[in-house]
Amino acid sequence: MTADGSFASRLKTALARRHDLMQRADVTAWRALDGAGDGCAGLTIDCYGPAAVLNVDEDAGLTDRAVTGVARDAQSQLQPLGVEAVYVKPFVRDRSRLGGALPDESRSPAPRAGVTQPASLVVEEYGVRFEVRPYDGLSTGLFLEHREHRRALAAGPPMRVLNLFAYTGGFSMPLAHAGAHVTNVDVSARYLEWGRRNAALNDVPADRLRFLRRDAREFLVQAARHAAERFDLVILDPPTFGAADRRRDVPAWRAVDDYPALIRAAVAVLTPGGRVFAATNTRQLAGDDALASLVTAALGRTPRWQPLSPWPVDVTARGRVAAVSFVP
Numbered sequence: 043m044t045a046d047g048s049f050a051s052r053l054k055t056a057l058a059r060r061h062d063l064m065q066r067a068d069v070t071a072w073r074a075l076d077g078a079g080d081g082c083a084g085l086t087i088d089c090y091g092p093a094a095v096l097n098v099d100e101d102a103g104l105t106d107r108a109v110t111g112v113a114r115d116a117q118s119q120l121q122p123l124g125v126e127a128v129y130v131k132p133f134v135r136d137r138s139r140l141g142g143a144l145p146d147e148s149r150s151p152a153p154r155a156g157v158t159q160p161a162s163l164v165v166e167e168y169g170v171r172f173e174v175r176p177y178d179g180l181s182t183g184l185f186l187e188h189r190e191h192r193r194a195l196a197a198g199p200p201m202r203v204l205n206l207f208a209y210t211g212g213f214s215m216p217l218a219h220a221g222a223h224v225t226n227v228d229v230s231a232r233y234l235e236w237g238r239r240n241a242a243l244n245d246v247p248a249d250r251l252r253f254l255r256r257d258a259r260e261f262l263v264q265a266a267r268h269a270a271e272r273f274d275l276v277i278l279d280p281p282t283f284g285a286a287d288r289r290r291d292v293p294a295w296r297a298v299d300d301y302p303a304l305i306r307a308a309v310a311v312l313t314p315g316g317r318v319f320a321a322t323n324t325r326q327l328a329g330d331d332a333l334a335s336l337v338t339a340a341l342g343r344t345p346r347w348q349p350l351s352p353w354p355v356d357v358t359a360r361g362r363v364a365a366v367s368f369v370p
């Protein structure tokens with residue numbers, strides 16, 4: 043894949059595939075290009091209203107100059123769809139190793155192509171609003187892969203929900219908007235604050251959301267001891283790696299090693315008949331049926347699997363993200 047005609051024609055094909063999604067007024071954040079699924083291994087382009095974010099993996103094998111060419115091509119094809127800027131971010135697998143040091147460009151208001159956008163934008167997903175920040179580090183505040191899962195989880199009757207590794211509350215907002223009571227647990231005060239802003243954007247009554255700055259595993263240990271802390275749905279969507287924080291007594295998180303125990307601990311805080319939604323973007327766990335096998339091995343039996351909505355039309359790369367839902 044090069045930044046010449048082959049990229050331009052692959053993006054054109056990818057956009058044609060997403061035609062119906064791009065026409066929707068109630069979805070303003072969508073993935074224009076999904077790596078190998080759209081013939082461009084190592085490159086994804088996420089559109090958040092007027093700002094597009096081009097993520098570049100080492101696998102893409104592109105020089106910096108070629109990345110600029112890709113960004114400009116993307117900008118010219120996305121402009122008719124309302125995109126005014128393309129920001130570039132390197133895809134970093136183990137962010138915990140960065141120790142807070144981020145590539146300058148991930149914090150620069152100047153896009154690689156197009157014109158500077160506001161630091162904070164509001165996007166919509168089926169009537170739910172999210173604050174997105176296109177140049178506030180490596181992530182924007184909303185992961186697009188789970189759009190249909192967010193919608194489907196919120197479609198059932200209101201419940202008591204536990205969202206671990208909650209980040210900015212992506213899963214929590216549609217649920218709380220629909221009437222659920224959601225406990226958000228995350229180690230980052232900054233992301234929990236962002237979640238509170240998302241709640242305000244959606245006029246969610248304050249008593250529907252709890253925000254707890256805690257290690258997810260520590261929360262589960264404490265909750266298991268208190269009968270009042272039981273949930274009809276537990277959402278697990280952890281990162282691949284999480285840095286240890288000795289000051290706050292938070293051990294490092296490594297999905298490959300730690301996910302099985304997390305599943306067992308999550309099951310211990312379910313109400314009778316309650317379910318777990320578990321997702322991953324960890325390479326070793328996202329391929330084929332790896333996540334389902336991990337759940338079965340962790341529980342020591344096959345759970346009752348619950349159907350999930352198919353991946354949306356803009357998530358075309360297989361083996362990069364996986365999700366299962368089950369009643370243990």
Ligand SMILES: C[S@@+](CC[C@H](N)C(=O)[O-])C[C@H]1O[C@@H](n2cnc3c(N)ncnc32)[C@H](O)[C@@H]1O
Binds near residue numbers: 207209211229257285
């Ligand atoms: C990839 S994001 C999770 C995505 C999120 N589930 C969503 O729906 O957008 C990773 C999050 O895990 C949090 N995190 C990392 N280690 C953690 C730990 N030990 N306990 C709780 N949260 C943790 C990070 O602060 C970050 O917000």
